[in-house]
Amino acid sequence: MTSMPVESPPKRATLRHRLFRTLSGEYFWLYLLLLPSLLILVAVILIPMLFAFQMSLGNTSIVVLGGRGTISNQWVGLQNYLSLLQNPSFWQALRETLYFWVVSIFIEVTVGIGMAVLMNQSFFGRRIFRVIVFIPWAIPTVVNAMLWGMIFDGDNFGALNDLLLQWHVIQSPIVWLNPSALFPQIPWLSNALSYLGSNLAMNSIIVGDEWKTLPIVAILVLAGLQTIPHEYYEAARVEGASAWRQFRQITLPLIAPVLTVVLILRTMQLMRAFTLIFTLEQFGLPVLSIQAYQQAFSFGSFGMGSAVSFLIGLIALVIAYFYIKRLYREEL
Amino acid sequence: MRNKWTKVLMSAMSASLLLTGASSAAMAKAKAAPQPVVLKVLYMSQQGYSTAVLNKMGAEFHKEHPNVTIEFTYLPYPQLHSAILTSAAAPVAQYDVVLSDLIWTGEFAAKGYTVALNNYIRQYIKNPKGIPQSVWNGLSVGGKVMAMPFLANFQNFYYNKKMLAEAGFKSGPKTMAQWLHQMQVLKAKHIVQYPYEDSWLQAEGLVCDYVRTAGEFGNGNLFNAKGQPIMNQGAALKALEWMRMLYKDGLANPNSLAADEPTAANAFASGQAAFNTNWTFVTGIMNNKSESKIVGQGVVSGFPVAPGTNRATLSASISGFQGLAIAANTPASLKPWAWKWIQFATSPAVQAQHLHSEWPIWSSVATSPQEKHLNPWYKVYQQNLNAVYNRPAVSNYLTVSSIIQQYVHEAIGGTIPVKTAANDMVQQIESLPK
Structure with a gap:
């Protein structure tokens, strides 16, 4: 019995062949058209991200040697991360960031959906109402910050104080932007709230931020609402379902995908919220993004600043993972 | 024919010489002209x-x-x-x-x-x-x-002479005790709800005011000659106690804790405060009709100081x-x-x-x-x-400053006692890598 000599092609050739087939086959144009976007993403996101990660593992500082500026990076491993985790001010910043996120998301989910449901009803002037609601979103963040700075001015002539004083709601002006403890007359509650990151300035800033971002949440949810067929509601009404039951069993499940996207988007934004807080408080309300900026650009410790940034990203990713898991429970 | 060619050759040579000369002159000129x-x-x-x-x-x-x-x-x-x-x-x-x-x-x-x-x-x-x-x-x-x-x-001491006259004072304070007395009288007589507003927002301006106040008590240096922080003793501690006292007794506007320098200046220029300690730009604002309600009432003065201190200048400012x-x-x-x-x-x-x-x-x-x-x-x-x-000339100043800002802000607001804040501030600064 003679065996037929079988020549197997070398492995490298197979890989090359497969790659060639993939790139030249039906996906050729797909890859070609994607290439510019991919290159841009690699250049402006992936490479800087890897560079920042490398910095987070080093004692990074800016030096000028022989008339040329450069970045010196001395490898320290996870030391920046460990120092942060051992620093009480990092944990306070984390609690403040999480408080900012939880309260903002709660407002957006409740009031945002409420506004969207309202805008989805038929009433006179609905279109004008929708346009007016959307205006705050169009205002630049820094302008919004300056605006709320004037509203929350702690002097008598601050817009909010002036109004409340005229209406005799308050006896003397309130310093809305001072991070003072809430309910000082109830020490245990005041201490607990301060520990959780809640103070007067934080809550004032949440109001200013929500005024600007609620419209976009409402508009996105409204878009989701408009995809729900009216027949579902008619059938539910025939079956005698109450308005609350219709909302709970028809509206909410059907807008869940849109809501999840909104929540992920807003979580990312809230975790790195910076402009409004920095414009109004500078370093007085050190949420994580402010801490990252301060470490990098005030103290010149780019390694530590990068480490804080990566921790922010990690926290946001964990939260986003749970959102997605809840949405597609069966798939994950 | 030969003559003709000679003429042509001569003309060509002259032209080329002329051109060469012109271009060398142009080059020399270009060389002399400075580069943009x-x-x-x-x-x-x-x-x-x-x-x-x-x-x-x-x-x-x-x-x-x-x-x-x-x-x-x-x-x-x-x-x-x-x-x-x-x-x-x-x-x-x-x-x-x-x-x-x-x-x-x-x-x-x-x-x-x-x-x-x-x-x-x-x-x-x-x-x-x-x-x-x-x-x-x-x-x-x-x-x-x-x-x-x-x-x-640098900073000046500003006061509203009309308000002071209403309170019965002919001139501004020269000592810290006089300043305190004037503020108390202004408040007691309801001439102004908060006699003083300063920029105590948790930012660099707060450090300036803290250093200057320490200076008014005799020593604005927050570090000693050996480079050790000394906020928990002497003039620096007195300054912190003073700032806390003004806030607690309602002599300083509570808004000071959220105010930057322009905000404090506006409070003074709008007649909401009798005193302001601020940078020189306030002089222009207080007499500008479009920005001020106290035109002609503002006075620029030396700072009040504790008796026996700052003898050479009889004032204490901040750079x-x-x-x-x-x-x-x-x-x-x-x-x-x-x-x-x-x-x-x-x-x-x-x-x-x-x-x-x-x-x-x-x-x-x-x-x-x-x-x-x-x-x-x-x-x-x-x-x-x-x-x-001057504020401390240390190479890690911004880190030191952020610690000072945090503790001074908390001490004024009463979140932590003055002495604890001062001690913690010193301890934290000392623990910074050298």
Whole structure:
């Protein structure tokens, strides 16, 4: 019995062949058209991200040697991360960031959906109402910050104080932007709230931020609402379902995908919220993004600043993972 | 025929000689003409030496040196430091000349972000003593002058004479006890709800006010000669107790804890406060009809001080000097031009043209008849300029400052007791890596 000599092609050739087939086959144009976007993403996101990660593992500082500026990076491993985790001010910043996120998301989910449901009803002037609601979103963040700075001015002539004083709601002006403890007359509650990151300035800033971002949440949810067929509601009404039951069993499940996207988007934004807080408080309300900026650009410790940034990203990713898991429970 | 060819040849040779001569002359001329230079200058968007004033200075410089164009970048103060840092990280500086605040002097010298200007000053500044020594000190470290003085900013004590007269006082306070008494009377008589407003927002302005207040109690130096922090003793501790007391007793507006300098100035100019301790820009605001409700009522004065202290000056102010510095990674070919621009902008002649905008750094200009005519408070200005205390000149100043800001803010607001705040502040600063 003679065996037929079988020549197997070398492995490298197979890989090359497969790659060639993939790139030249039906996906050729797909890859070609994607290439510019991919290159841009690699250049402006992936490479800087890897560079920042490398910095987070080093004692990074800016030096000028022989008339040329450069970045010196001395490898320290996870030391920046460990120092942060051992620093009480990092944990306070984390609690403040999480408080900012939880309260903002709660407002957006409740009031945002409420506004969207309202805008989805038929009433006179609905279109004008929708346009007016959307205006705050169009205002630049820094302008919004300056605006709320004037509203929350702690002097008598601050817009909010002036109004409340005229209406005799308050006896003397309130310093809305001072991070003072809430309910000082109830020490245990005041201490607990301060520990959780809640103070007067934080809550004032949440109001200013929500005024600007609620419209976009409402508009996105409204878009989701408009995809729900009216027949579902008619059938539910025939079956005698109450308005609350219709909302709970028809509206909410059907807008869940849109809501999840909104929540992920807003979580990312809230975790790195910076402009409004920095414009109004500078370093007085050190949420994580402010801490990252301060470490990098005030103290010149780019390694530590990068480490804080990566921790922010990690926290946001964990939260986003749970959102997605809840949405597609069966798939994950 | 031969003649004809000779003529043609001669003409060709003459033409070529002419052309060669002309082109050599053109080349020589081009060689002599200076190359066009673009100098990138980083400056702060602010009142006083505003963008308009700087643009004008740039245009005047361009007239003197037509080959040099100044390209300004104006940023708000909180963004200046990070812009200088990122520029220093580049192989070639993004900004050739930067506005350097005195608090960055130690850091820039230690990390080599800007170059020492001693050689330039020795060679080109004929009369360095014409600038007060306190200004040089603020912008120097270890004998190295890191920036040429440009802005002689410092704080003045402002009071509303109409309110004081209503309360029965003929003049402003000279001592801390008198100041306290005046505030108490103003409040008791309901002339003003909060007699004083200051900029105690958790930012750099708070450190300025803390240092100055410590100075009013006799010593505005927060570190001793050995470089150890001393906020938990002596004048610095008294200053913290004083600030807390003003807040607790309702003599300082609670809004101070959220106010920056312009906010505090507005409170004074709108008649909401009888006293303000602030930078020199308030002098312009309080007498500007479009911004002020107290035109003619504001007085610029020396600071009240604790008895027996600050005997030489009878005041205690805080410096906010700023200078023009050359970035270390500016190309060598541009550095002479960078210095020329600095020399021009800081010269007595140029500063004399802009007396409306800022208090000049040169004593000769500050005492000129023109300044005396423009600024009736010039003697007080000189008194306060000579009485300045500087913030600590340490290489990690911004880290130290952030610790001071946090604890002073919390101590004033009463979140933590004054003594605990002072001790914690010292302990945390001492634990910083050297």
